[in-house]
Amino acid sequence: MNDLAAIVSFTVNGKEVAVTSPAITRLADVLRDELHLTGTKIGCNGGDCGACTILIDGRQVCACLTPLGQVAGRIVTTVEGLEREGVLAPIQRAFHKHMGAQCGICTPGMLMAAADLLARTPRPDEAQVLDALGGVLCRCTGYRKIVEAVLDAANDVPLQPMPAMGGALGARAPKWDGIAKLTGRDRFGADGIPADALWLRVVRSPHARATFTTGDLDAVRRAHPGLARILTARDVPSNGYGIYPDVKDQPVLADGLVRYRGEAVLALVGERATVEAIADDTLPIQYAPETPVVGLDAAMSADAPLIQADKPGNLLIEGRVRCGDPPAIFAGCAAVAEGTFETSFVEHAYIEPEAGYARRVGERIEIHVTTQTPYMDRDEVAIVMQLRPEQIRIVPTACGGGFGGKLDLSVQPLVALAAWLLDRPVACVYTRPESMMATTKRHPARIAARFGADASGLLQAVEVDALVNTGAYASWGPTVANRVPVHAMGPYFVPHVHTRGRAIFTNEPVAGAFRGFGVPQAAIAHEAMMDDLAGQLRIDRLDFRRRNALRVGHVTATGQKLEASCGLVACLDALEPHWRDAHATAERFNSANGRTRRGVGIGCMWYGIGNTAMSNPSNMRVGIARDATITFYNGCADIGQGTNTTMLQVLSDAVGLPMDRFRTIMGDTDLTLDAGKSSASRQAFVSGKAAELAGKALRARVLETAGATEPAKIVIANAQLSVEDARGTHSIDLASLTPDERGDVLVGIGRFDPPTTKLDADGQGVPYATYGFAAQIAEVEVDLDLGTTKVLRIVAAHDVGRALNPQQVEGQIHGGIAQGLGLALMEEYLAGRTENLHDYLIPSIGDIPPIETILIEDREPLGPGGAKGVGEPALIPTPPAILGAIRHATGVRVTFVPVLPHRLRAALREQRQGSF
């Protein structure tokens, strides 16, 4: 084999193909770029994620590690080959039934690994499924529904139908876009790049803090004929972006100063082979490295250099909540607990790296990109480009996971600028290391907490001081610094509260939004305090939480009276029998074992749904055209959480037509209204309500036009629209109505902005219109010698108001638990050391225990059908439940996560020494 082009013949999905390429070309690239089989995904190009899993002669392999030359004369099967004559294979139908796909980026790899197993073992047991799928990572599902699907595949389940009319909201409806994800037809950020697109590669700083100059870049361009342009800071019309309107501190391309390792310095634009072949160290960039400011202590020291010149003390922002007088109250408390807890940088590790392309259309720019926030992207790119927002069109592709990491700009301004200047389509796809080094992380936190309770076990006072490391730029730091103080006392009634959150700049990765906005870190502290107090007062840990749980009628520390939908007590009641059983099981086990110990822990949480103390609207639109086509213009970005399905469920019932009647347009800023960001667990509540209002508005318009009255039935048949009511059938002559700019003649628009108020200087006000509540139990087994922790089981009770789609809610809870387990036990991002999925470990299928979910539906009167939201609540209770279980098993209160084995071993050693 050599790297000269050769003709390689093989069979793909039953067809003979002959490819002329060097024999060492990655098979994944051949499949995607030459054979246009983009169902095979690339998540790492390093053999770590399994997204590229295909079959060669029936056995699963990673296509990214397979050289083309190795498949000569062999039989290759990709996800596109599973479907036969339009009929999904049994494993695809089983995935469809069990919702084995969320974002769907891992799904082709999962399906191919399962296909390999099922061909050899048609009725596998669970251990065989875990073994066979162990090489494919999923960041969304928590794997349990995938396991269920594979176990069910042999039963040849039928394709799941959409729910009947009038029964959509609350039904276990299959994913609206599920079949596209199961067949490889869904187009993600890297899947639809035009053949004539130029390629953009970002040159990034190897230093965390440095000044730099560039030399003769024209000479570089002349030396590489395939290089069309080198972009520098000077090319960017307004070189600053950021989440908040008044904080645009992050340059698109650094201007002589880099503040973190991986910061963008230059962008090479040209033929793909050319820009990929130019080595960074051959470019004329002269860095003058300086000692970086690393960690909170260094950043807050008196002589610390400033990361941002206008932020003294490296303090980005401070948020606080103050009510009552905790210092005066602690002295009278029967029990007081204290502790300081620290967490690490955590990487989103979505399996789809950032990707997209832009093209110039006259005086407009069109950006096709994987994103969580189309309208915010539009407005940010407009600022950077100094164009009007209407000149920017964002067309979201399918999004292969976001979790907050795709709320910040990544490729968007770069491809837009290059396409604008060169008048050619320009694409950019981050590599895995680039995605990990350049994009945002979960804020590391140091949280000092003090909680006091009276002798009856009622909380009296709380003080929490939280510091979060926001890295080099603001990003979502203000959100975290403000959300943490509101949530830091936990979901409990406390009359005296002082909490504070401060975000501190460092020369470390930019910390941004990540499932929970700091609340998961705060929950680790408040739940440890609850365990401590319960122990001091000899009250059962679950019961102690129940005594203090927020209830309807309570006034929170921000002065907000809770009017409805506080289901924490119901969650705890539902968990109680499991709690008792788990204790009995652990005691039995521990009485017969020495080196391994079992423990049981519990974690509770509350989470304000939507943005904190600010307007947070969503707008939805639905229209009927002259040919009776009904189109849902859904502005929510579906990042795997399933809003493509749940929004349609709500709308369908509101209009009174079945789900499969609707055509959906998702997220295109030219066609849909602004539904806000897919973040803060807000879409089910806020956009769901807007969809309900849009549906009701359309229904009212249809009935009014028909001259019909409720109760009525809307009927679309043979391109005709009619309404049946008590007086008979009323036809609407659609052709006689005037179409709007989208061609619709009857339109419904809904808008919902949850009622909140600003917080005053003491954090008093109504930060959120509603809150999600949850409690989870973890059972763990700890090896005292090795320091390893295995999670054996999780029972999760969540008050979601109303489950718009119970199967989808369960999937969200499973996925959140998997990420919470990673946060507690595995995940620690270290710049320069864990920039790939080999060194940065996320939970794989074998790490996730059985999960029992209990849905509590304490209806929220403002939400669609009573729904709230579950995306972030799913993760928050898991780490404290696991840490509590470790403590129950070992007696060690862990104060630093992740609890890697060496850390737990050290803590156990310390405990033993302390006991002598």
Ligand code: FES
């Ligand atoms: S892309 Fe091949 S293993 Fe990740």
Ligand code: FES
């Ligand atoms: S569904 Fe598996 S990574 Fe998103």
